[in-house]
Amino acid sequence: MSAAIKRKGRLSARLDEFKAKSGADKRRAVVDLLFNNAMYIIIVIAIIYIAIQVPAFLSTSSIVNIISLTAAKLPIALGIGGAIVLTGTDISAGRCVGLTACISAALLQMTNYANKIFPDLEVMPLWIVLLIVIAVGAAVGLVNGFFVAKFKLHPFIVTLSTQLIVYGLILMFLMIGSNNGQTLSGLDSSYTDFVKGTLFRIDGVAVPKYVLYAVILTALMWLVWNKTKFGKNMFAVGSNEEAANVSGVNVFWTIVIVFVIAGAMYGITGFIEGARIASCSANTGLNYESDAIAACVIGGVSFVGGTGKISGIVIGVFLLQIIFVGLNFLSVDQNLLYVIKGMIILVACAIDMRKYLARK
Amino acid sequence: MEENKNTPAAEESKAVPRRKGGLYARVNMSVKTANILVTVLIAAMIIVTVYIVNHNGFTVEFDTDGGSRIESVKVMHSETVPVTEEPVKEGFVFTGWYTDPDCTESFDIEEDPVTGSMTLYAGWEKEE
Incomplete structure (x- = not known):
């Protein structure tokens, strides 16, 4: 309640500020407002257009589908968000999700499934597998973070190389035993129930359990970003590394931990993704990082560094999934969707850059 | 940051711009x-x-695994595939369409709506 009043107060204060401006300043303020929110305006227009063209787009099952997809893609964006706050990025994310998804699927196949990758393996307890994949993801993050922090290499280059290394590891992993690179399926029901089981139903449409896990992870990351010393240090390093250093922030460990947390997030995403898509191959997770980066930039996590909010990331992922699901309803082929995704990233970054120039 | 304005560290940080x-x-x-x-x-x-x-439009392709060729078709979202002819292959009986090459996930071509581009695989059983 008090938050609503405060927001209203802020809004009217802004309005008064706007009224006090001269003609030219007023015009500039309007232009700024339009440019800075151009992406949101376009997305809202697109949603209205799609909803008119295909009414099924706003059906309960479609909305639950959008929310589920948002939940599935959220953890990876929360991880990458930290790297973007440091003015870097992480393009090894998708392959990391692929590797951890394959590991989870391999360790949790049904005991009586014919094409098991580890024929003699009993179904492992879920929490052990979860810890293993978090550790694998965090290990990749540690490598990323170490080279970025220690040798000041650009994250694009470091994560490009780990992306390739991890892809090689996926291919080798899928060649273990007699598997010969085949898709991993036939998952144990304890695993699929834990991830895809029904949380509750809206209008008879089942909401999967991983929505809850995404909510928990979001809350956790919100606490880390806003309530811990590490979070404050991360924003300080993102704003200006030298300034953070002279004011006593341990820059090295801040960068390393940002990447390790990101890696752990990819591990969790891989664990969820393995059960969600139920058949893991070398292509699982391909290009997931592009969606996550686009979502972060749309949500206001700036490449300027040191700015960004968890709520922005959630909104970014959500808006992007609405658009993708909407374009699917308009019968847009998956291949052509890549073209649109690429343009969205370019436009989002251009708007982000314009915001920086206008403030400077 | 504001409270320790007088420490040397904070003073030095003033010299470097906050955002770069x-x-x-x-x-x-x-x-x-x-x-x-x-x-x-x-x-x-x-x-x-x-x-x-x-x-727009999704492309549905047909893999008949050596049987008669069926041209790919363009289908809109949530429509069914407009193909009624069944493929033929000498010495085999057609058992239906499947979404995977191993023919485990069956696809009812008259009922199931299309939600993306895909390839359908013909299932065959050896003629007695």
Whole structure:
């Protein structure tokens, strides 16, 4: 309640500020407002257009589908968000999700499934597998973070190389035993129930359990970003590394931990993704990082560094999934969707850059 | 940060700018140029998207595994595949369409709606 009043107060204060401006300043303020929110305006227009063209787009099952997809893609964006706050990025994310998804699927196949990758393996307890994949993801993050922090290499280059290394590891992993690179399926029901089981139903449409896990992870990351010393240090390093250093922030460990947390997030995403898509191959997770980066930039996590909010990331992922699901309803082929995704990233970054120039 | 203004560390940090521009540190253009750039990019994005939406449709291809050839068809979202002819293959009986090459996930071509581009695989059983 008090938050609503405060927001209203802020809004009217802004309005008064706007009224006090001269003609030219007023015009500039309007232009700024339009440019800075151009992406949101376009997305809202697109949603209205799609909803008119295909009414099924706003059906309960479609909305639950959008929310589920948002939940599935959220953890990876929360991880990458930290790297973007440091003015870097992480393009090894998708392959990391692929590797951890394959590991989870391999360790949790049904005991009586014919094409098991580890024929003699009993179904492992879920929490052990979860810890293993978090550790694998965090290990990749540690490598990323170490080279970025220690040798000041650009994250694009470091994560490009780990992306390739991890892809090689996926291919080798899928060649273990007699598997010969085949898709991993036939998952144990304890695993699929834990991830895809029904949380509750809206209008008879089942909401999967991983929505809850995404909510928990979001809350956790919100606490880390806003309530811990590490979070404050991360924003300080993102704003200006030298300034953070002279004011006593341990820059090295801040960068390393940002990447390790990101890696752990990819591990969790891989664990969820393995059960969600139920058949893991070398292509699982391909290009997931592009969606996550686009979502972060749309949500206001700036490449300027040191700015960004968890709520922005959630909104970014959500808006992007609405658009993708909407374009699917308009019968847009998956291949052509890549073209649109690429343009969205370019436009989002251009708007982000314009915001920086206008403030400077 | 504000409370320890008098410490040497804070004073030194005043000398370096708080924000360095990150990825855009080397961008050197006026806001006006940036406005034009953003406008052009947005226009390009809208044109491409409109073009793609106007040329929409999912492609459904048919893999008959050596049987008679069936041309691929274009299908819209949530429609069914408009193919009624069944493939033929000498010495085999057609058992239906499947979404995977191993023929485990069956696809009812008259009932199941299409939600994306895909390849359907013909299932065959050896003739007695």
